[in-house]
Amino acid sequence: MHRRVITYSRNAFLPLTTVCANRCGYCCFRTPVREGCIMPPGEVLRTMEVSAELGCTEALFTFGERPGAVPGFTAMLERIGYTDILDYVYDLSLAAIRLGLLPHTNAGILSYLELDRLRAVNASMGLMLETTAEVAAHRDSPGKKPGVRIEMIENAGKLSIPFTTGILVGIGETMEDREESFQVIRDLHRRFGHIQEVIVQNFRPKPGTPMEGTPTPETSELCATIALAREILPSDVAVQIPPNLADASHLIGCGVDDLGGVSPLTIDYVNPERPWPEIEELKRVAGDAELRERLCIYPQYIEKGWYSPLLEPLIRQLAERIRKAEPG
Template identity: 30%
Template sequence: MQSLTYIPDFQIVLTRRCAFDCGYCNFRRTATPVLPSKKQIVRLMQTARRLGAREITLVGGEGIAHLQEIVSTARYYGFASWFDYVKFVCETILDAGGPQQGRRPLLPRLEMGPVSLTDLVKLKPFLPVMTLLIHSADDGLQSRPAHAHAPQKTLSQRLAALELPGQLGIPTITGIMVGIGEERGSWERAAQAVTNLNKRMGHIQNFVIRPFYPLPYSAMAKQAPVSDEVLIDAVGVVRGVLDKKIMLTVELQHRPHLAAAAAKAGADDLGRFFLGDSDRLHFEMPESIEKMIADARAEGIEITERMPLTDNFIRRRELPQAVSMALARCRQGNDGKDGSSGHLEAIGM
């Protein structure tokens, strides 16, 4: 039987401040809260755990470390810089769970664009995995709505940024967004570039194919979402080029009906299924996951939950002590033995 994996996730938006304005993103066009305090982070962690999340994705805009608002708030909380604050949040998540405490373990995942080598050194002891998407290998998007106001998203700059976590051996997730006006040939170029990088540095765990959805208030809000056919086509193109050691993920949270087609096209993983975020709980998600698993099984495909870091990947590297200990706690903990029954039932919803 063919197999696929997915990961239940909870997203915490640390800030929507961003130095750039990608056409498919609405961060620059929507209100942003003050950086969450420790009490708020702990409260959100408790919610994520009760929902049954495996990881917490920490999201922030790109190029914001020197913005006065960010620096001032970080200092108000007692941190010297933005990334000192981010380090604290990662450490808090890593330290907060385990069977001994009767709590489901959680791992943090960082998604806030390029990070300097100096700041990566600071984060590494408490950073299991980070996401840094290429978004596209089509530099023609620099003159189109997607990247007209995002000069940092040329292929050469993204690849240079991807090398930095590789220098420190930090497990990294990268990939592309499909349906933002890119040329079809750019999918293959992106996969080949990541393959070449991984052969040199070996730190890429997943290559993600993320379907475009128009977000309210974004510059591309009126553009149609990418079609199912184009999305599955991209999976096949990337699979034909991508290093077989790299897990190929296609994000299907909003298109679970495509699981079988994605598997046949060469996908290994269905990505994150968000059980909630800083703003709301996704009450419909557990039922959607259960239906997806049942429908796929009827077509001879087994879908199972996975850890944020896969065994095949971490077996090849030495991880920081705090990360290794958190992973060990994750392996020891089982659903139903940590005071939660998983998903929304755990909080009586």
């Protein structure tokens, strides 16, 4: 009988800007345009250098959606020599590759052409579907319209981009809405085969946000949602939970395959009050299962060659390093 495997990756969390065109009711990440709202190149490079030295394999670039649409942001960006945040992330992706980290970008809504451009310098990319339901939390967030997000996930499939998506649990949706969300993701994967993992992320209230008084979903509700995901999604799609946001040790048995990216250096800037667990803690969470490190591009996509030629040497090198580190 094969021992169950739970995977994770080591990453550097790099929030390039906190400016965002959306105004979600649960978000504490978004800030107005102000000093310090853009992570400067020197800080990004230093963080990546140290992260690579600490054994990380992934540079996770994340930032607010369409920050250039917010008045004053472009002028702030011009101070570091750019007029478009996507030019900035492109250059930083090249720097990450030179330093030995595989770029993974979560940039919010991108067009087909923007996805195609970033595909050349990213091993994988992502966008949370969050929910197919129209919820009050997204009232002031044009980029959170379900149809807009589904179209981007579809475009990523057309471009054969190894992709991460997921749902946010507890933002006003029902269990039926979650079921529909998983079905939409399943159907997209059946068409394009590009969904490598689906995150089941629980909402956590943040002080000072419109939803600060909304309760966190109970562990039993999360367990039922994870079980539903595992039932609906194809077996080659991993179900992931963020181990710093939920009672992970009690959720592993509900159908979890992956514990996401954790960092030995950077915090979770979207949930700054919830520190990443240490690797030893992840082993405890995994229980009887084998905890195994992975890259941000899953093995089946490496085998298919779903990456640009620029990334091949580094992908091969890191995959071999991880293989040699595996027990037995």
